[in-house]
Amino acid sequence: MPTDLIIRERCFQWGQQTYLMGVLNVTPDSFSDGGQFNTTTAALAQAQALVAAGADIIDVGGQSTRPESEQITLAEELERVLPVIRELRAKITIPISVDTTRADVAKAAVAAGADMINDISGGTFDSEMLPTVASLGVPIVLMHIRGNPQTMQQQTNYQDLMAEIYSFLAKQIAAATDAGIDRQKIMIDPGIGFAKNYEQNLEIFRHLRSLTALNCPILVGPSRKSFIGRILNQPDPKARVWGTAAACSAAIFNGADILRVHDVKEMRDVSLVTDAIFRQSAQA
Incomplete structure (x- = not known):
């Protein structure tokens, strides 16, 4: 079991409960909420x-x-x-993560009040990311990807999906620790929807537990994604909340520690009930 982690005086006790990372996209073009929160006022209201x-x-x-x-x-x-980070830091007390693949953004964001880095490239897009995070002393989420967002959906041909995800994450954990990042501050993410097709996304949920052997907290981001839309025949990402709920329950059951979600209120209920059924029985 990974060691407990303190971020901004908040103790994350891995294995005891599921933690929720709320998504705040300050972009005009994100797939489900682009343009909704790309002013500081709107972003602050959404964060609150x-x-x-x-x-x-x-x-x-x-x-x-x-x-x-x-x-x-x-x-x-x-x-x-x-x-947005400066405004949030002045108004909210919980940890703030910055979702970026750039070392310069990571550094500036931490200076502005961010507490951790969420890198969809697992530290591969910017050679300075891992040394920068080491120097900052903050936690990082390393995600599995192939290619980049422009090319990733043409790179879904795997010999053994879970073995290749495991191998990539193991390599990046080693690179991160070699760069000087404390092992206890590394989280991993299998990258649902990133260079994965429909069947592969489902396979990740079924075999997520294999990644627990890496001994890092596991973050899963299923929220509103297209594989759920396909199952539900639901083109509107915002109408995929209960499909997301089912995916979140499956993720918790199979070893997830953190869920990255848009619909926090609903997923809080989902995680509390799933934790009560699964985690408390596992600890009994």
Whole structure:
């Protein structure tokens, strides 16, 4: 079992309960809520609503990572996330994560008040990311991906999906610790929807527990994603809340420690009930 982690005076006791990372996209083009929260006022109001609903972490992202999304400039990303992080830090007490693949954004975001880094590239897009995070002394989420958001959905041909995800994450955990990041501050994410097709996303849920051998907390981000839309025949991402709930329950049952979600109020209920059934029976 991974060691407990303290982030901004909040103790994360892995295995005891499921933690919720609330999504705050300050982008015009994210797949389910693009343009809704890309002013500082709207972002703050949404963050406060996520906290009130039970979020344990707020994840601020200025670069959309939906399939085929365009890469924005460093200046644009900084302009989107820094004012929001500063405003949130002044108003909320829970940990703030920044969703970025750029070391310069990570550094500036932590200076503005962010507490951790969520890197969809697992530290592979920017060679300075892992050394920068080590120097900052903050936790990082390392996610599995192939290619980048423009190319990833053409890179779904795996010989052994879970073995390749495991191998990539093991390699990046080693790279992170070699760079000087404390092993206890590393979290992993199998990357639902990132260079994965429909069947592969489902396979990750079925075999998620295999990643517990890496001995890092596991984050899963199923929220509103297209595999749920396909199952439900539901093109509107916001109408996938109960499909997301089912995926979240499955993730918890199979070893997830953190769920990255948009609908925090509903997923708080889901996680509390799933924890009561599964975790408390496992600990009995």
